[in-house]
Amino acid sequence: MNKSALYKLSYGVYVVTSWKDGKATGCTANSAMQITSSPATVAVSVNHDNYTNECISESGVFAVSILGEHCDPLVIGNFGFKSGRNSDKFADYAPLIKNMLPVVPQASAYIVCRVVDKMETSTHTVFLGEVTDCDILNDDPPMTYAYYHDVIKGRSPKNAPTYQGD
Amino acid sequence: MNKSALYKLSYGVYVVTSWKDGKATGCTANSAMQITSSPATVAVSVNHDNYTNECISESGVFAVSILGEHCDPLVIGNFGFKSGRNSDKFADYAPLIKNMLPVVPQASAYIVCRVVDKMETSTHTVFLGEVTDCDILNDDPPMTYAYYHDVIKGRSPKNAPTYQGD
Numbered sequence: 341m342n343k344s345a346l347y348k349l350s351y352g353v354y355v356v357t358s359w360k361d362g363k364a365t366g367c368t369a370n371s372a373m374q375i376t377s378s379p380a381t382v383a384v385s386v387n388h389d390n391y392t393n394e395c396i397s398e399s400g401v402f403a404v405s406i407l408g409e410h411c412d413p414l415v416i417g418n419f420g421f422k423s424g425r426n427s428d429k430f431a432d433y434a435p436l437i438k439n440m441l442p443v444v445p446q447a448s449a450y451i452v453c454r455v456v457d458k459m460e461t462s463t464h465t466v467f468l469g470e471v472t473d474c475d476i477l478n479d480d481p482p483m484t485y486a487y488y489h490d491v492i493k494g495r496s497p498k499n500a501p502t503y504q505g506d
Numbered sequence: 507m508n509k510s511a512l513y514k515l516s517y518g519v520y521v522v523t524s525w526k527d528g529k530a531t532g533c534t535a536n537s538a539m540q541i542t543s544s545p546a547t548v549a550v551s552v553n554h555d556n557y558t559n560e561c562i563s564e565s566g567v568f569a570v571s572i573l574g575e576h577c578d579p580l581v582i583g584n585f586g587f588k589s590g591r592n593s594d595k596f597a598d599y600a601p602l603i604k605n606m607l608p609v610v611p612q613a614s615a616y617i618v619c620r621v622v623d624k625m626e627t628s629t630h631t632v633f634l635g636e637v638t639d640c641d642i643l644n645d646d647p648p649m650t651y652a653y654y655h656d657v658i659k660g661r662s663p664k665n666a667p668t669y670q671g672d
Contacts, residue, residue: 341637341641342640344642345615345616346540346548346617348615348642348648349518349539349540349572350651351539352514352515352516372515373515373538373539374512375551375632376629380512381627382512383549385539385541404515406515449511449514450511451515459632461547461623462542463543466541466549466625471507473507474511474512481652482515484652486650501542501543
């Protein structure tokens with residue numbers, strides 16, 4: 341088994357956000373996909389260790405901020421390489437509020453969902469969300485994970501399914 | 507709600523395959539993502555109406571053939587725009603057999619899985635598979651759905667979550 345085959349799956353670069361105790365938080369993610377078209381539903385996969393998982397489980401809502409190729413890479417680091425448990429991820433990026441969910445203002449599009457189902461795995465929860473709001477914010481092409489890796493030379497946080505070690 | 511925001515999610519182009527009654531079949535899909543890294547698991551979303559859904563449900567196994575940018579677009583059409591219920595999708599493409607699963611020989615990588623969980627939605631089943639085999643077949647860069655749409659000028663089959671109508 342050559343596990344590098346798994347890195348041939350294609351992804352985007354997203355920030356999955358939610359709320360807890362009136363505080364907005366979120367984490368960088370590459371695992372999001374549309375599941376059904378009518379009603380529109382989207383699945384996201386979030387590591388159990390991520391504070392965002394706890395926030396989505398409790399609030400029952402999440403948003404996906406879709407980052408574009410020209411998004412400041414610092415945004416990815418801000419949401420990807422520290423925990424919302426002991427830091428305010430939105431300290432430097434006042435969220436747009438869309439349907440009561442925080443959206444990263446540098447995103448090129450966003451999708452707001454309410455959780456309608458979930459599937460547990462050993463390390464991640466797959467949340468299925470029905471889309472309650474979505475819109476395009478600018479015409480920057482969506483950043484793919486390959487672009488992030490090859491052009492921006494970014495890496496995966498340790499909690500990502502695609503983490504490859506140091 | 508501007509549903510075109512959903513088209514900003516990034517995907518690859520895959521053929522999800524399985525078996526039934528000793529016959530290999532499969533369908534073109536763009537909804538596949540890795541969920542956990544250890545053990546490695548992958549989720550795929552397959553429409554209830556697709557014969558492949560029935561085959562995966564019964565056999566408990568599936569493979570994901572990852573198509574590269576230089577894959578013949580006829581492969582996508584062959585697996586995407588007819589049903590395995592009344593046609594032999596592998597008639598023109600003798601499958602590679604990997605861990606007893608059929609793999610599209612034109613793929614640039616493949617992942618073989620056994621189903622460990624599933625989540626039902628109104629129109630699609632999300633199958634969670636533990637990876638039992640995977641490898642890279644050639645160094646063609648993975649085809650993204652955006653590349654298929656923008657460069658190959660391809661469209662979505664009607665059963666895809668990203669179907670946009672005619």
